[in-house]
Amino acid sequence: MTALGKLFRTTAFKLSFAYLVIFTIFAFVALAYVAWNAQRVLDDQFVSTIQAEISGLSEQYRVGGLRRLVNVVDRRSRTPGASLYLVTTEAGERVAGNIGALPPGVIDQPGQFETDYARTDETNATPGHAIVRVYLLPGGFRLVVGRDVEERARLRDAIQRAFGYSLILITVLGCAGGWFITKRVLKRVDDMTETTRVIMAGDLDGRLRIEGTGDELDRLAQNLNAMLDRIGELMKGIQEVSDNIAHDLKTPLTRLRNKADEALRTAKTPDELRAALDANIEESDNLIRIFNALLIIARLEAGNAREALSDFDASGVVADVAELYEALAEEAHTPLEVSIEEGLTVHGNRELLGQAVANLLDNALKYGAGANASIKVTASRQTDRVVIVVADRGPGIPEAERDRVLERFVRLENSRSSPGFGLGLSLVSAVARLHGGGLKLEDNAPGLRAVLTLPLKEHATS
Template sequence: MTSLGRLLRTTAFKLIAAYLLVFAVFAGSVIAYLGWHTQRLVTRQAIEAIENDTRFITSQYDRGGINRVLQVVSRRSRAPDAGLILLTNFSGEPMAGNVLNLPLNFLDKAGWREIDYVREEDAGSRPSRALVHVVFLPGDFRLLIGRDIVEREELRQIIIRPAVWGLGVLVILGVAGGLFVTRRVLKRIDQMTATAETIMAGNLSRRLAVAGTGDEFDRLALSLNAMLERIETLMAGLKEVSDNIAHDLKTPLTRLRNRAEDALRTAQGDEQWRAATEQTIEESDGLIRTFDALLMIARAETGQARAGMVSFDLAETVSSVAELYEPVADEQGLDLTVSAPEPLRVHGLRELFGQALSNLIDNAIKYSTPSLPGERGTIRLMLERRGEEACLTVADSGPGIPEADRQRVLERFVRLEASRTQPGSGLGLSLVSAVVQLHGGAIELQDNEPGLRVVIKIPLEAGSSPDSAS
């Protein structure tokens, strides 16, 4: 396709052409109306002048008969600014006037019409155009009175000819401007296309150019660049997750295979076979839990679970989950306390939020268990209203997390070195973060001095503020 063909096929050129056509139609309509109205005004003036002359001459007949009319017509026909005037007898022979070369039988019918005529003093010249009125007088005399309308035709030419030239220049300039604007638009689009092709080839770091003009192309480029940033982040996260899955799941799978192979080689008797089978099932359950956590995180991050959201009391959920873990915490030498003094209703998934809270409490129990006999650790759950948000705090007395690692531990399969001695897959806090984001909230890890403080903020359900409740 040629360069001109590409320009003509662009949407920008088509829009400019459409606007130009509409403008030309409107401009032509206005010019046509002005021309028609001007001609109508000239014609109306001619008709009024003819009617005045007709009334005057017919009144002269009432005063002095045909002889007086003949005198008036003769005198008026010789005036320098006289219009068309002619008096004939019943057979059409001129008696007085200034009109020659009338068509045969023209005066046989009374009324208004347009004629081509030649004045008596302009014999031999080209005919002119006139509007005339034929009147029958008593005695079958015929009176023709008219006005030249050449000025009307000239006026029409004065209006139409410049208008046609103006419209022609307008179309030419419009097409030229359209080609210029379209070329600039096409240049921006070609740049975007080239960048998109580079990105599709695998270079996710490329971004669309922003001219800084703030026009629609800049807004589009900024939106697409933000989308590309998100895609690049997701792709990097996918690669990291894939690497982590390959690394973190390879060990339990290898251990599972080695135990099965060891059982085949060394197991003797039903007891050994049973023990090997139980170990295999235990390892398989751990893998299933890991994959379940991954699926739950994926559903939360993509918003697939949003359809099942309902209104529930967050305080009741916190109290119920804490009640389940109180015996476990007490057995590990921990005091689990809960402070949820008022109902706080949120819109979300109660079971999924309960799972996230269970992960936080489980982590707190796992890393806050006292190392010396007789010591007691603490885990505190506090739920309170802060403006239009519900603020949930889970604080423990464990070793805590260094500030540099607090954001990183929210990623999948991330386990700090201090955590390697404890069982787990590194997905607990990732699930918590995904669930919080699904509910439109925010999560922050802070220092509890000592220990870790996890602060979660969730928007309250509309209409659940104290003012509306009262």
């Protein structure tokens, strides 16, 4: 396809051409209205002038008779640029005036007409066109007064010429403007197309250029860049999951295989084989839990759980989870203090939020339980958000490590002796993002303060 053909097929050129056509139509209508209105004003002016002259001349006839009327008509007829005058007898014989001839029948009936005429001082000239009014005088005489409409024709011709020149100017400027705008838009679209080709070739770090004008192309580029950022995050997450599965799950799988091999080599009795099978089943259950947690996190980060979102009371969810963990807290001799504000309605997934709060409480009991320790669970409203806090008095997490522990399979050195896989906080963070909120880890001096924020229902975005 040629460059010119490509230009003509662009949406920008088609829109520019459509605007040009519409503007031309509006300009034509506006000029036509101006011409019609100007002609109407001129006609009204002609009629008013004719009526005023007839009134004056009829008064002259009433005061001074025919002689005086003839004298006045003769004097006015000789004035340059004068109106048209004619005084005739009842039989139509000319008495005075500058009208030499009228079409037959014009002076037979009183009234206003548009007609051709010839002046008395013109020979072999093209007949003029005028608006005339025929008036019957007492005594049977007829008075004809008119105005030539040549001015109206000249005005119409001038408007037609102006329209022709304007149409040419509009067309030239419109085409030039459309070409300029289309070339500019086409260049930006070509830049975007080239960038997308680079991205499709495997360079996921490529981004669309933003001009900073704030127009629709800039907004499109910003949204596409945000989409690419999200795709990059998901791709990174997939890569991390693959790496984590390859490294972190290698140890339990190896341990499972070694236990089975050891049972085959050393077990002598059915009880020993049963014990080995029980250990392998327990190890397999741990692996299944890991895979289930990874699948849930992957679904949350991909946004695939949005179809199950609904409005529910977060206060009840936190209260139910806290009630379930009260027995475990008593066994660990750790007081569990609960403070929950009522009526905290959010839009989300009830089960996932319950799982997230349970993970936070499980971590608090695992690392913050003790004789002199306590765990506090609060849920409250802060402006347009619901804030759920689980605080313990354990060793806490160093500030430099608080972002890192939200990643999959990350466990700090002082927690490797405790059971777990390093997926609990990752799941809580994914649930928070699904609900449009966030998870923040703070110092509880001593201990850890996990703050889960969610938007209230009237401020939630689905």
